[in-house]
Amino acid sequence: MLISDGNDYLRFLAKEKDISDQIINHSRSMISIINRDYIYEKINATFCNAHNVVIDSIVGKSCADVWGHETFHNIIKSNIDICFSGKTIRYEASFSTPQLAKRYFEVVFRPLSVETGEITHLLVETFDINDLRLSKQSVIDKEEELRKFETNLPIGFLRCDPDGKILHANKVFLNIMECHDEVSITTMNLKSFYPEESFFEMQYDQLIESHSKVFGRVSLKSCRGNEIPCRISGFLAFDESGTPSFIDFAVEDLSRELMLENRLLQAQKLETIGALAGGIAHDFNNILATISGYSEMLQDDLPKDSALSGKVSKIQSAVLKARSLTNQILTFSRQVEQEKIQINVSKVLKETIGFVKSAVPSKIIVKSRIRKKDANVFADPTQLFRVFLNLMTNAIQSMEEEGGTLSVNLTVVEGKLVQHELNKDIVSDEYVLLTFKDTGKGMEPSLINRIFEPFFTTREVGKGTGLGLSVIHGIITEMDGEILVSSKKEKGSVFYVYLPVSKKYPDFSGKRDKRKKILLITGDKHESRILSLALGNTDYELIYISDHGHLIKVMTYINERPDLVIYMSDSKQIQPEDLVDIFHRLNINTPCILITDPNQELLEEKLLNSGIVKQHLIKPVSLKEIRNAIQISLK
């Protein structure tokens, strides 16, 4: 501005002062000017209003007078001194004024200097930041709320840029994807979780079109390399210029849902097969009855011991085998009535474990922990024994080569837990949970789904009908129980058996004990199983083992000696004469029924004179013959 003369300058100065006074006065901050003597030289209207004072009560007074000597000396003086040394001081304080309730202020001490550079005064500006602070706090609170929302909902949330670089991911997402390093997630790209990068590109294109989309089921790859089935939804946000700025994803873990779906499908499949098989079995039994009847008639018409008669016998034994097969089918399709009584599960389990332990190779350890000794279930004891034996045998077989440990546990769990875990209706408020865990070969995931299927077997042709586990499944389901399996290749498998605890029915255990115990030994597992099924469930309790080699162990260590031994010899294994010798050495005088192949050369006299062998039958034998022999031997 052009200054023409001294008067202009003075007028300018006066005008400037006036304007600056107005600025100070109209400022929304409280302003005061303090000199080196700690005396207020100027305050503005806002200051007066806020403190409800008049100018004259402050101006000319010292800070000590205004604020009180203590406050002045403790707090204010030091700030003023620092400011006079040239430093601007800024701090936040909260206080109430006569006019206002407690609010937040920002206080600034600013040194004022004259032309010479000397600091003569300082400006104290107190600025009300309450609203600012409130809204900041509000923002923080909202953020916290959002974080809770994001943490509490069991859904994974993440945000990434249009290239897939992850900007933020919540804890749930990290858990689902098995990443346990929060820091590194932001260095990762979402594409690395997809089975293929193109997946992300595809989703991105779809989002460009529709902005938000539910993508449905996608299989993601976790940080550990596992496949996790997920449901994914996405939302693409644009900035003001219309450029894609970030994408928000919601990721839901579908593992449990899929597992339940799978289980339902399996159950339905088994039901269908069961109904079908049951229907076939019925007609089958009619046909078998016809074959059986005519072959018996043929037998009657043929001279005994003739070659033809022998052949007809074979037809009859085949019919017997077929019959027990249909029985197995009916069992797994749950159409065979069993003889159910209230039995103590741990007792049966202990018996089975004892039995198995004595016959198991030394490189396999059998451990057991029975936590509830008095839990009862309503079941057929033979069936239960069969279930336990089958599961343990399977476990042992999976550890045949390398050895390992079979751990069997029994505990009782609450019905509610079962209902939640298995998602099915419960029939009792307590369930017995038995776990059979092995450290064997384990199974591929694709196999696990199928092991309860009838006729599904991983064994070679001729070695096992594949009915074992399906029969077991049928038995357990018929008891209103449930059997589940989890397995990891090379690590081992665990079978979980749930059985409802029964408290209603009286204890008939006495009835069971009166039955005779028969130990059946054959060289063929298949034969044992079928024979035991055919002979079992009647007046005797039948236990079978299929390995002659373990006979000695069994006979020595078995808790209760059987009342009768049926020994079906296989000429490749222990010779019957050796059996007799063994029995003699062990002081065993359990009567024995010997069933041998027709071509075996035996020292007949020795056998029959031994006193142990009560009956000697030659294969092929019919059930009737065996039953007769049993009856005679048990007398």
Next chain:
Amino acid sequence: MPGVLIVEDDKELREMLKISLIRRNFTVFEAVNGKEAIIHFKPSITDLVITDLIMPEEDGLKVIIKLRELKPSIKIIAISGGGKAGPGSYLNLAKALGANALYSKPFSINDLIAKIEELLNNEQHT
């Protein structure tokens, strides 16, 4: 010659039973289902009935009840093939309703005949 009524819907099986009984000098009557059995029942010349339990048109349980009404002294043997309703439960029920013996298919035909003779001989003695 004692008269035996066979009630069985499976043709082959029925035929086999007939032949096996004729061989042993029984007079044999046949019915393909329970309804037929009840309609054509001749109490005076029928001493024993062999009936399947699960058949179309009047199942075996009804046969047992009805025939016993018509001839209280009749001997009844129930046979069952399993499947569908489950052999165990039906057989036990059959016994409760008055069947003298129960057989589960496939049974031994000689056993069955022995049983028939036993049941009929007992009758003669009483």
